Amino acid sequence: MRRYGPAVLLLLTAGAVLRISLFGDLYLRYVQAGLRPYLIASGALLGLLGLVRAALTGRTPREGTDRERADREDALTEHQDAHGHGHSHPGGGPRVAWLLALPAAALLLFPPPALGSYSAARDEGPRPSANGVGTFPPLPAVDPVDLSVAEFGSRAVYDSGRSLQGRTVRLTGFVTRGDGSWYVTRLLVGCCAADATAGRVEVLGAPAPEPDTWVTVTGIWRPEGGPGPSATWPPLLDARTVTRVPEPSDPYEKR
Template sequence: MRRHVQAVLLLLTGAAVLHISLLSQVYLRYVKEGLRPFLVASAVLLLALGVVAAVRDGLPFAARPDHSEPDEDDAGDGDEHGGGDEHEHGHDHRSGPRVAWVLFLPVLALLLYAPPALGSFTAARETDNAVARVERFDPLPDADPAPLALSGFIARVQQDRDRGLAGRTVLMTGFVTPAKDRSGTWYLTRLVVSCCAADSRSLRIRVHGAPAPPADTWVAVTGTWHPGGGGALGTAKAAVAVDARTVERVPEPVNPYQDTTPLTP
């Protein structure tokens, strides 16, 4: 890859990262919110390196250095010492494998059409609800329905020996993941990230009593705990499921992931 192409790639990469991290909140599809300052700093550094490279290589939009014409003696000396060969040798070093052009594709994707956040395709390949152990549960909000994060619902179903969910109507938000069986149920899902989308884990609650919207649709589900599965509420074998009363479509949140496993929305 020629050196001036490297400069353009640095500038475009810096601009793309700056666009998704500073000028918008698209970065939340890929990393957790706390990493935003590091993305902005990286983008600024890439832009600075791109400008330096552009000036060095004399790109059309950069100031070109003033090259004076060599005198005849200098030209002759250059020929005697193989100046032409040195020029060719240097030119060869400025090129590289053509496959390097592929590096432009992810950069253009971020600038023109940023890939969406992970969804049901990822969640369908995980079955564990990774919820931390909770020593003590605070009382549910007095509101009816009580707003609750998926992690909070799962933790209370499996760990709350006081059965705080018994008889309570809750409101939870997530996206739709189809069930692999033919039970007529589906999953309300959220993905949890510790650092970025690469380490995501799924939180899934089986939904009974409502037809499944299309996969990846974001919905707000109002309902009560669904008994079944042979386990009592507040035990590890309790069914992580809800009997839906209402299912309403909602816009995808700005941050589609949950950081770690909060128990409240």
């Protein structure tokens, strides 16, 4: 069986990649939607390599009979005991190499969830400067207007024309907490979950749900200070309604 170890590892990895990208939307927990074709191609290529490796291994004759192989292993063990060092097992490599299959098997059977409040709480990087303060395009005439957390934050912090003034907006995100306040939060990614940064809006006038609960919050922006992160971060929202919602298939916003 150890002879087929590399082939099994390739097939497990291929199955995991194809499961999250070809047969569902789980890949959106890890990468942007535009990378799906590359994941599918990678999974298919890994699967093909695994099948080729298994076929080549099956065509290679075993060296000697079972008895001869056992004699060789006994001689190798005596040699290791005499010299105080070990070598790979003949024909299959060290057994510890099978541990490499565990991450692939875990991804295949138990895909990890999307990043949430734990990751957002650790995004303590510096906020951008106010050099980009200016006017934004008008919002749609509908009320309430659906905005991403990132767009709401940009308008609240940088819009000198205050296009959010008096408008009812609707934001969707997961709940985070800190310093007696709570926030509707979304993680913004450029490529994949590894480069995620947090955008958050502080919610006022409503009790805090449990962390990581997904909610849709409808409310009105509360202006505070002049444009620029030092005066208006994080942006504030006076809540009118807070509704629990299922986690979306694509939990991230694009940066």
